[in-house]
Amino acid sequence: MKTTCKEDVRSHCSVNYGLEIFGDKWSLLIVRDIVFAGKKTYGEFLKSEEGVATNILASRLAFLEEQGILSKAPSPADGRKDLYTLTEKGLDLIPILLDIIVWSAKHDPKSNVRRRKEFVARLNRSTQKVSEEVKELVRSGGCIFSQ
Amino acid sequence: MKTTCKEDVRSHCSVNYGLEIFGDKWSLLIVRDIVFAGKKTYGEFLKSEEGVATNILASRLAFLEEQGILSKAPSPADGRKDLYTLTEKGLDLIPILLDIIVWSAKHDPKSNVRRRKEFVARLNRSTQKVSEEVKELVRSGGCIFSQ
DNA sequence: CAGTGTCACTTGCAAAATGGAAGTGACATA
DNA sequence: TATGTCACTTCCATTTTGCAAGTGACACTG
Numbered sequence: 001m002k003t004t005c006k007e008d009v010r011s012h013c014s015v016n017y018g019l020e021i022f023g024d025k026w027s028l029l030i031v032r033d034i035v036f037a038g039k040k041t042y043g044e045f046l047k048s049e050e051g052v053a054t055n056i057l058a059s060r061l062a063f064l065e066e067q068g069i070l071s072k073a074p075s076p077a078d079g080r081k082d083l084y085t086l087t088e089k090g091l092d093l094i095p096i097l098l099d100i101i102v103w104s105a106k107h108d109p110k111s112n113v114r115r116r117k118e119f120v121a122r123l124n125r126s127t128q129k130v131s132e133e134v135k136e137l138v139r140s141g142g143c144i145f146s147q
Numbered sequence: 148m149k150t151t152c153k154e155d156v157r158s159h160c161s162v163n164y165g166l167e168i169f170g171d172k173w174s175l176l177i178v179r180d181i182v183f184a185g186k187k188t189y190g191e192f193l194k195s196e197e198g199v200a201t202n203i204l205a206s207r208l209a210f211l212e213e214q215g216i217l218s219k220a221p222s223p224a225d226g227r228k229d230l231y232t233l234t235e236k237g238l239d240l241i242p243i244l245l246d247i248i249v250w251s252a253k254h255d256p257k258s259n260v261r262r263r264k265e266f267v268a269r270l271n272r273s274t275q276k277v278s279e280e281v282k283e284l285v286r287s288g289g290c291i292f293s294q
Numbered sequence: 295c296a297g298t299g300t301c302a303c304t305t306g307c308a309a310a311a312t313g314g315a316a317g318t319g320a321c322a323t324a
Numbered sequence: 325t326a327t328g329t330c331a332c333t334t335c336c337a338t339t340t341t342g343c344a345a346g347t348g349a350c351a352c353t354g
Contacts, residue, residue: 010197014251014260015179015244025170032162042302050157053342058303068254080301080350089254095274096246097162103243104161107215107236113161127242128275172312189331200313205332227321227330 021067022093026052026060028100031069031086031093035134038143040083041075069093091139095131098123119144168214169240173199173207175247178216178233178240182281185290187230188222216240238286242278245270266291 010016022028033039033048045057052060061084064070069090075081086093104111105120113120123130134144157163169175180186180195192204199207208231211217216237222228233240251258252267260267270277281291 012255012257012259013176013179013196014248014255014258015175016197017251017255017258018247019172019175023170023172023175025166028162028166028170029160032160043300046302049160050163051342053344054303055305055343056341078301078351082302092250092253096243096250099243099246100165101161103239104164106239108159108161108164110159111161111164112159126275128273190329193331198313200315201332202314202334203312206311225322225330229331 018096021069022064024060026050026056027064027069028093028097030057030060030064030084031090031097034084034086034090034143035094035097035138036144038146040085041081042084043081045084064090086138091135094135094138095127098127098131098134102127165243168216169211171207173197173203174211174216175240175244177204177207177211177231178237178244181231181233181237181290182241182244182285183291185293187232188228189231190228192231211237233285238282241282241285242274245274245278245281249274 009020022031029048029050029052030045033045037044039045039048042057042061045061046052046054061070061072065072065084067089068087070084071087072082072084075083101113102120102123105113105123137143156167169178176195176197176199177192180192184191186192186195189204189208192208193199193201208217208219212219212231214236215234217231218234219229219231222230248260249267249270252260252270284290
């Protein structure tokens with residue numbers, strides 16, 4: 001994983017730009033954890049069911065921070081912890097995340113999200129509208145499924 | 148890269164399902180080449196400016212076909228070539244692709260797509276509407292930028 | 295306020311994926 | 325028939341991933 005901002009980019013195609021930043025198996029899962037479950041700390045991300053390795057998680061968090069997707073701040077309550085939150089650039093990934101969900105709900109028969117009929121129905125009606133609502137929700141500290 | 152349909156999936160989260168299929172640096176570039184440039188053959192994909200290695204391209208094409216995103220058929224005109232086209236499952240990736248473009252147009256100052264002001268404006272107005280139009284266009288053999 | 299636990303990492307190493315270069319065989323073209 | 329093109333495959337070096345085992349800073353407990 002590259003760590004500097006060198007001009008070693010494959011192209012300036014916009015699709016490619018996105019893929020170079022979050023085109024891997026883990027980055028969008030971190031964003032998902034924030035948006036859907038309200039996770040904020042390294043330890044919480046680590047507990048996700050997909051089972052990221054500790055070093056991979058650390059390198060992804062650092063890279064996403066470097067790319068301006070996440071911002072990191074010390075936890076006021078516990079000096080050992082840092083709190084990761086989405087920047088505006090990170091919040092703008094929400095439409096992509098939601099479209100992936102729409103796609104999977106349609107094409108993966110085993111998708112868990114199929115149980116959330118009302119949510120999927122709203123997404124299908126207008127992803128753009130739901131995106132805006134979710135963006136505002138997360139911006140103000142909330143998350144989609146707060147249990 | 149796995150090649151069989153074994154139940155070695157990390158989770159049934161819908162975000163994860165998508166990432167396991169197209170969460171890498173190349174798959175969506177292939178879809179882009181079809182949707183935007185109307186590419187259809189191995190040789191055409193290979194020429195893309197990002198420079199895929201031949202073996203990687205071959206393995207991605209095979210995997211995407213196996214996952215039902217692409218379908219492959221012998222070229223009627225030239226017996227050496229195969230034509231790859233998007234299935235309905237593949238066409239349904241178009242909204243995701245367009246949202247990535249919207250995101251990059253906003254956040255990458257060097258993005259090429261910023262030059263296509265009219266296109267980006269239409270995307271921002273209604274990604275969902277443009278998606279439907281593009282899906283229909285590609286389904287009937289067209290592509291976005293036919294030059 | 296020493297001892298133990300928790301937390302966010304880092305390090306080392308094996309395994310897997312990637313990438314470049316050089317084939318290979320089927321088919322097209324001259 | 326000879327040569328070129330096309331879609332791959334193979335080989336190998338390099339990079340990335342993933343697991344396991346630390347490590348140091350801070351929190352909590354008696």
